Amino acid sequence: MSATTPPNAPDRDVYDPSVVERTWQARWKERGTHQANLTGANPFYQLMMFPYPSAEGLHVGNLYAFTGNDIHGRFHRLKGHSVFEPLGFDAFGIHSENYALKVGVHPMELIPRNIANFRRQLDRAGLMIDWRYAVDTTQPEYYKWTQWVFLQLYKQGLAYKKRASVNWCPNDKTVLANEQVEGGKCERCGAEVEQRELEQWFFRISDYAKRLLDNLDQLDWAETTKQAQRNWIGRSEGAHVTFAVTDPRIDAGAATVSDTNEYPIAEDSITVFTTRPDTIFGATYLVLAPEHPLVDLITSAEQRVAVDAYRASTAAQDLVSRKVTKDKTGVFTGAYAINPATERAIPIWISDYVLMEYGTGAIMAVPGHDERDFEFAKVFDLDIVRVVAGNEQDARTPLTEAYVGDGRLVNSGRFDGLAVDEAKATVVDWLASRKAAKPVVNYRLHDWCISRQRYWGPPIPIIYCDACGVQPVPEDQLPVVLPNIPDYRPDDSGISPLARHAEWYHVPCPRCGQQARRETDVSDTFLDSSWYFLRYPSADRADVAFDAERTKHWLPVTSYIGGNEHAVLHLLYSRFVTMVLHDAKLIDFEEPFATFRAHGMIIREGAKMSKSKGNVITPDALIEQWGADTFRTYLMFLGPYEEGGDYRDSGIVGVRRFLDRLWSSATSATTSGAPDAGVLRKLHATIKKCGEDIPKLSYNTAIAAMMEYVNVLRAGERTPHLDEVRPLVSLVAPFAPHIAEALHERLGGTGSIMDAGWPAFDPALLVEDAAEIVVQVNGKTRGKVRVAKDATQESVVSAAMADAAIAKFVNETPKKIVYVPGRLLNVVV
């Protein structure tokens, strides 16, 4: 029971968190303690990822994230910065809409309720949030500017509409971004995703691929996050190689054209993307994606039926079955192409293992050196030629699997003997001289589909006029207000519910005034969150998206700490939007976040917390029981902040005991006599350690250091001196702000402890003149000797040999002696 019951305090001066926290939360509000000075010197913008205000309320994961940010922000405030720590709510999106549908309450009613509940919980947790600058993405005051951001992209030609095959969730009845599909299933509801052809709005983020990738090297971001973005952007270097298509009637066996430079081009040529141009002599067939536009042109009459049937079957297939079955399928088109290196005719196939979205939607297949091509060639009995060999022996061995290793070229005419790396460039040069290839860099990143056929989002500010075509809503007519309509349920039509709302749907054309129609799609929630950090400092301004002067003062964001689950979505989109606004000369920086750190995930009983697992814990009851200070500190004590931790109740009592001891030490401290020299030494070491650990987010070790100090402070039932305690209260303040304020006041401090500064440590106190030298014999520690800090090797050796416990291991003349001054002596015998 002791683990779940807070210690009942002894009779005298008792630490009662419920009283302390209630008192100080009221005072903070009254005194505006958490309000940043927006024109303050030394600005420090501490940004945390704004939450989606769910009906369930704040969960432990949210609080873990916010507390870690809050500690960082508070620490920098103590260090003398003007800290701005805002928070808002990311309240649009499918999540809210689905929940609203489920409980039958309109989101416009539900969201404000949820937000009120969140704010109550966040205040109860003691976060230093400046609510004056809160944002709510669902308010017209906010999404007016989200729509404005869309228009900035539109103006620059970065927003476009195209008919595209998109991921469609049949359950949520909406389009999903690729990022919202997990293993072929809808990330939200788990339904199997289908492919659908719809008209969609896209942003040309792929135009920014190179910049988004190159800038990463300069960013002070968590390495794991940068790596995730690099993988997502997916740069690969290679070449476009053009293959002439021969007349389909030419017979494969006879189709050698080496005696002429003229390729008998029938309809067209096919360009493929490859990262292995060095293997071109081994390219024995081509494969096109089934939906490749050239397929119709080249297919022979005999193969037409088979090709059409295959195309129809792959088109009907959804992502799941396409990706799960790795068995190779395909059909011969009846057409041939000329391999520009060997000048032989090679068959052209279609197969769904070639994706239209990547590269050119066509590949040259080198079955000898690509696993997928090898598998395909085996299934359809196509030629497999070795063109790379690891060694002499290899060169003579037939291939039983694709060889993807390093080596030298063989069977490659004039290029035989070249190493793979060298050959890549040499072969491309040679092909280029014959106009058959050019080096290219390809990116995996594809354009960002931002339209959603749903209700709960900002309407895309576009009007369609029969006379004038696509017209952006003029900026002075923003916002396009999302109407409050009772029937917002999506249906299977693929058209947003807004289309059913005639008075909203029909609108005069901004250009000609004739009746026109509104765009009925709303935008992706990731657009809301791609610029929110720009809004905070100007959240009180109705006339601009972001005030120039405030933006200059506060941005880029000084410190952003958030979950790595947003490594490639939110963080990449934010960078993109920032770059676009920079290019439009609206802001003078192109990277939004100067530093980004990823915190770990908080799990429970070895598993991610989730409703379905029933292992979710809500902070309310725990804060009620233990106090916010204890709960905050405990969360940070669980493990390294950047790694996350396994939540369990069992250790929380230890943190509470620590705060109880802090309270009793502080309230009983004396001013008579002088502080103890040894205790002071420990105090200054603790100040130093906390000052180093907190900015590194090494919160668990900072807390351990403070606990250690409290143990020293209280050792031997002594009464601590006031000067031994006062600085400790400041060290605790970022973690446990309420108790720190209360003790600060009791110890005679005025104003908020947050403005009292971070204690300085005296380096002189940390220098020891005597050093303890570890003595090892053959690398095994055998003892320690205390010598003067600058002792010579000889004196340390003789001191060590004077110790019988050490000397007994040294029976002969040492072969070697290693001496690390001030640290260690190793005697090798």
Added chain:
RNA sequence: ACCCGGGUGGCGAAACUGGUGAUACGCGAGGGACUUAAAAUCCCUUGCCACGAAAGUGGCGUGCGGGUUCGACCCCCGCCCCGGGUACCA
């Protein structure tokens, strides 16, 4: 399959750029003080094995197997396991 993390006591975890008998800090456990009693509080013990009445002494220990070094939780090579991400990307 690939890319990131991570494997240390009964448990959560420490250990600076390879240099203090590995395991700080906390939980749990065992023992003691206070108490009529319990809770709370305070003190002591707590990696494993062997020998010893005890103080102690010796050996083994950071997922596994090798290696580099005077010295390795830390570096190198080869594996195993767990967590997260990506996935027919040519």
